[in-house]
Amino acid sequence: MNMEVRAKERAQSSKLSIIDCDFHPRFSQERMKPFLSNQWWSYLQTYGGRQRHGMGKSYCYPKIAPQASRRDSWPPRGGVPGSDLDFCREQHLDFYGIDYGILTPLGQSTGNGDQNVELSIALASAANEVQLADWNAKEPRLKPSIVVPYEDGVASAAEVRKRAKNPEFKQVFLLSRMAEAAGRKRYWPIYEAAVEAGLPVGIHAFGYGGWPLTSSGYPSFYIEEMSEHGTGAQSMVTSMIIEGIFERWPELKIVLIECGFGWLPALGWRLDKHWKRLKDEVPHLKKAPSEYIREHFWVTTQPMEETDTPEHLLEVMSWIGFDRIMFSSDYPHWDFDDPFTCLPPTLTDAQRRMIYGENARKLYRL
Amino acid sequence: MAKKHVVAAVAEIPPGGRKLVDAGGRAVVVFNLGGEFFALSNRCPHRGGDLCKGYLTGLIQSDEPGHYEFTRRGEIIRCAWHNWEFDIRTGKSYCDPETLQARRFGVSVEKGAKLIEGPYVAETFKVSVEDDYVVVEA
Numbered sequence: 252m253n254m255e256v257r258a259k260e261r262a263q264s265s266k267l268s269i270i271d272c273d274f275h276p277r278f279s280q281e282r283m284k285p286f287l288s289n290q291w292w293s294y295l296q297t298y299g300g301r302q303r304h305g306m307g308k309s310y311c312y313p314k315i316a317p318q319a320s321r322r323d324s325w326p327p328r329g330g331v332p333g334s335d336l337d338f339c340r341e342q343h344l345d346f347y348g349i350d351y352g353i354l355t356p357l358g359q360s361t362g363n364g365d366q367n368v369e370l371s372i373a374l375a376s377a378a379n380e381v382q383l384a385d386w387n388a389k390e391p392r393l394k395p396s397i398v399v400p401y402e403d404g405v406a407s408a409a410e411v412r413k414r415a416k417n418p419e420f421k422q423v424f425l426l427s428r429m430a431e432a433a434g435r436k437r438y439w440p441i442y443e444a445a446v447e448a449g450l451p452v453g454i455h456a457f458g459y460g461g462w463p464l465t466s467s468g469y470p471s472f473y474i475e476e477m478s479e480h481g482t483g484a485q486s487m488v489t490s491m492i493i494e495g496i497f498e499r500w501p502e503l504k505i506v507l508i509e510c511g512f513g514w515l516p517a518l519g520w521r522l523d524k525h526w527k528r529l530k531d532e533v534p535h536l537k538k539a540p541s542e543y544i545r546e547h548f549w550v551t552t553q554p555m556e557e558t559d560t561p562e563h564l565l566e567v568m569s570w571i572g573f574d575r576i577m578f579s580s581d582y583p584h585w586d587f588d589d590p591f592t593c594l595p596p597t598l599t600d601a602q603r604r605m606i607y608g609e610n611a612r613k614l615y616r617l
Numbered sequence: 618m619a620k621k622h623v624v625a626a627v628a629e630i631p632p633g634g635r636k637l638v639d640a641g642g643r644a645v646v647v648f649n650l651g652g653e654f655f656a657l658s659n660r661c662p663h664r665g666g667d668l669c670k671g672y673l674t675g676l677i678q679s680d681e682p683g684h685y686e687f688t689r690r691g692e693i694i695r696c697a698w699h700n701w702e703f704d705i706r707t708g709k710s711y712c713d714p715e716t717l718q719a720r721r722f723g724v725s726v727e728k729g730a731k732l733i734e735g736p737y738v739a740e741t742f743k744v745s746v747e748d749d750y751v752v753v754e755a
Binding site: 315316321322323585586587588589591592 | 666670697698700
C-alpha cells in the first residue's frame with residue numbers, strides 16, 4: 252500500500268542520487284559458520300559469546316519495538332528484519348531508488364567488544380566474509396564496512412590491512428561505546444591502518460563497553476539511552492581531538508553514524524573556549540579543537556534533531572558544513588528516516604544533492 | 618462531495634480487527650472497535666508509514682510518578698515506523714496532539730438490500746441482499 256500512496260513522490264524523487272550511509276544487515280550465527288574454524292564454532296555452541304555488560308542475551312535497555320525494527324520490515328518469508336536481501340531490495344533499495352548502501356552490521360554475531368578477544372577476532376573476520384558473500388556479491392549496491400575486534404588495536408589493524416585490499420570495503424567500522432574513550436592509545440593502530448588504507452573510520456552509536464551509559468551511572472529509561480548517543484559521542488569526539496590523533500594522522504577521516512549532530516557546534520564552542528586557556532596542558536594540539544572537528548568529521552543525518560524553528564537546524568548544518576552531512580536511513584530500525592521526506596524542505600537543490608549522495612560518493616569513492 | 622464506497626462485508630472485519638481498503642483511490646484503514654467502525658487514512662501524518670501495519674494498543678496515563686494506568690485497550694493504533702500513536706476514534710495524535718491528526722473518513726454500516734438500490738459505489742464488490750456492508754465516505 253505504501254507503494255501506491257508514494258508512487259507520485261517516487262516519480263518526483265527519482266532524479267536524486269541517494270546513498271544510504273547506515274543500512275543494517277542482519278546475519279545469524281548460522282550464516283557465519285562457513286567462515287569460522289571448527290574450534291570457534293564449537294566454542295560458540297558450547298560457551299557462547301560474552302559481552303562487556305551484564306545482560307549477555309538481551310539489551311541493557313529494551314527497545315520500543317521487537318528487534319528495534321519497523322513493524323513492516325519483518326520479511327514475509329520469515330527471519331528477522333534486515334536478514335532477507337530480496338525483501339530489503341523490495342522495501343528499501345529499489346523502492347527508494349538507492350544507488351548505494353553502506354553496510355553497518357551490529358549485534359553479537361559480529362563479536363564487537365567480546366571479552367574473549369580471540370573469539371572477537373574470529374567473529375570480526377567472519378562478519379566481513381558474510382558481508383561479502385551474502386550481501387555485496389549478490390547486491391553490488393551494498394558496500395561492506397570492515398568489522399574489527401576493536402578492543403585489540405593490533406589485531407584490528409591486521410584485519411583492516413587484510414580487507415583493505417578489496418576495494419568493496421568502504422570504511423573501518425567502530426562503535427561509539429568501547430572499553431575506553433576512542434582517542435586512547437590502545438585504538439591508535441586502528442586509525443593508523445585506516446589512514447594507510449585510505450579509508451574513513453565510521454563510528455556507529457551503541458556498543459557495550461561495560462560502562463554505565465552516563466557519567467552519573469545507569470539511567471532508568473530507554474529514552475535516556477536514545478539521548479545518550481549524543482552525549483556519549485561528545486566524549487568520544489573530545490577524546491579523539493584532545494589525545495591528538497589528528498595531529499598524528501592528519502589524513503584521518505571520521506564518520507559519526509547515528510550520533511545526531513545538533514550538539515556538534517556547541518561542543519566546538521566549549522572546547523575552543525577552554526583550549527584558549529588550557530592549551531599548555533595539551534601542547535600537542537596545534538589548532539583550536541573546532542578546527543579539528545571541521546576538518547576531520549563527517550556526520551550522517553538519522554536521527555536528525557528536530558527544532559521548532561527550521562532555521563535553527565539549518566544554522567547547525569551550515570556550521571558543520573553542507574559538504575560534511577550525509578544521508579542515512581537506519582533501515583530497518585524503528586527510527587528509520589524516509590529519504591523522501593526527512594530533510595528540511597528549505598534546503599537548496601545543491602545542498603540536497605550533496606547530502607543525499609555527492610558527499611558520500613566523494614568520501615567513499617563510489 | 619465525498620462519495621460513498623462499499624469497501625467490505627461487515628463479517629470481514631471482526632471486533633478488534635482492521636482492514637486496508639481502497640476508497641475511490643484512497644488507502645483507508647477501517648477499524649472495528651467492539652462493533653463500531655472507524656476509518657483513518659492509511660498514511661501516517663507523522664512521516665508516512667502504513668498505519669494498517671501498526672500495532673494495536675491502549676493509552677498509558679500517569680497522574681503522578683510511579684502510578685500508571687492502561688486504559689482504552691485496543692483503541693490506539695501505533696504506526697509501524699516510528700511508533701507514533703493515534704486515537705482510532707478521533708484520529709488525534711498522542712505524540713503531538715496540537716499539530717497532527719490522522720485523517721478521518723465517515724464510515725457506516727448499510728444493509729445489502731439498500732446498497733443495491735444505490736447511489737453507492739461498489740465497482741469492485743459483489744453485494745448480496747442478505748449481508749451488511751461497511752461503507753466509507755471519501
